Amino acid sequence: MKKNIAVILGDGIGPEVTQQSIIVLNAIAEQFKQEFIYTYCLMGADAIDKTGNPLPDETLDVCLKSDAILFGAIGHPKYDNDPTAKVRPEQGLLKLRKSLQLFANIRPVSTYPSLSHLSPLKEKQLEGVDFVVYRELTGGIYFGEKKVNEAYTEASDLCIYTKSEIERIAHLAFKAAQQRKKKLTLVDKANVLETSRLWRKVVQEIVPQYADVQVDYMFVDNAAMQIIVNPKQFDVILTENMFGDIISDEASVISGSLGLLPSASVGAATALFEPIHGSYPQAAGKDIANPIGSILSAAMLLEHFGLSDEAAVVREAVSWTLSNGFVTRDIDPVNSYFTSTIGELISDHVSGRIPSAVNHSNIELRKSTII
Numbered sequence: 001m002k003k004n005i006a007v008i009l010g011d012g013i014g015p016e017v018t019q020q021s022i023i024v025l026n027a028i029a030e031q032f033k034q035e036f037i038y039t040y041c042l043m044g045a046d047a048i049d050k051t052g053n054p055l056p057d058e059t060l061d062v063c064l065k066s067d068a069i070l071f072g073a074i075g076h077p078k079y080d081n082d083p084t085a086k087v088r089p090e091q092g093l094l095k096l097r098k099s100l101q102l103f104a105n106i107r108p109v110s111t112y113p114s115l116s117h118l119s120p121l122k123e124k125q126l127e128g129v130d131f132v133v134y135r136e137l138t139g140g141i142y143f144g145e146k147k148v149n150e151a152y153t154e155a156s157d158l159c160i161y162t163k164s165e166i167e168r169i170a171h172l173a174f175k176a177a178q179q180r181k182k183k184l185t186l187v188d189k190a191n192v193l194e195t196s197r198l199w200r201k202v203v204q205e206i207v208p209q210y211a212d213v214q215v216d217y218m219f220v221d222n223a224a225m226q227i228i229v230n231p232k233q234f235d236v237i238l239t240e241n242m243f244g245d246i247i248s249d250e251a252s253v254i255s256g257s258l259g260l261l262p263s264a265s266v267g268a269a270t271a272l273f274e275p276i277h278g279s280y281p282q283a284a285g286k287d288i289a290n291p292i293g294s295i296l297s298a299a300m301l302l303e304h305f306g307l308s309d310e311a312a313v314v315r316e317a318v319s320w321t322l323s324n325g326f327v328t329r330d331i332d333p334v335n336s337y338f339t340s341t342i343g344e345l346i347s348d349h350v351s352g353r354i355p356s357a358v359n360h361s362n363i364e365l366r367k368s369t370i371i
């Protein structure tokens, strides 16, 4: 199978974590006789610096023509601390999502027994946690009209949804629930917001088409609490754009580190795969960031291509590193390994080049991943 992948390294730690995914994808290509062709493009602060535009036309063009997009991270502190900046890195990502109509952002949350000590939750609450957030990605308050008065003393962001925007992601979420534990929780704020009441109405109309799925409705403030108190109760969470942004970050720490979680954004055109973490500028260029969120996003990309065996091999290799203590410093600040070492170990595992006895001290010295 020959596939064209647009690669957007982006800002901060984006380049170094995405590079590890490429190494792993190359190992998969070699092992399974697949062909992946990469086209690198610019977006975010990197693109603003080089072209003045957070999403150059050329990037959009390449993305539209590709079979998938692998993306790193976006954001730079120089824009975060300047509320008056007219051009912002995030505009690039938002415009890309909108242009490609990537209306569903899928964020799976799973746990690893070897990392349970890192989770802020007790072991008893963690066992069996396995859910996925379906976050609407191209509507709501993110894309509604934005206003600010001339004196800059008043501002507003319009939250707006249409029935069809809700329906299309709801169907995807229901179908996912049918393949999983057959439970769907709609998270909203229907006791206050008109848009949330529309979400409930539209979802209730869809329910009869998925008779085998049990449906729950939960206010977002309660959901934020339930994710901590009893995360096991969730299977598929369906929610609007901003609630999904917030609760998926919250949910990510359950696994032990924000750096572990992948995501897929799907819609009308090319799908995009990215870790859920941000650009983590403090770590940029230091080779210390966790590449696993990106590598697991590459596994979701393989799944999207229908390459399930290949995706399983990547996930297996990731679990192997985690359970053998080959982790970055977000997971173990004392015995930590470099971003590039983890990438190399995972790709060596994919290629079947990891012997049963691994020499930890050689790896620490960055001599070779294997003896």
Ligand code: IPM
Pocket: 074, 075, 090, 093, 094, 245, 276
């Ligand atoms: C995310 C990010 C983005 C969002 C930002 C960078 C615009 O936080 O992908 O979750 O809010 O959607």
Ligand code: MN
Pocket: 245, 246, 249
């Ligand atoms: Mn976010």
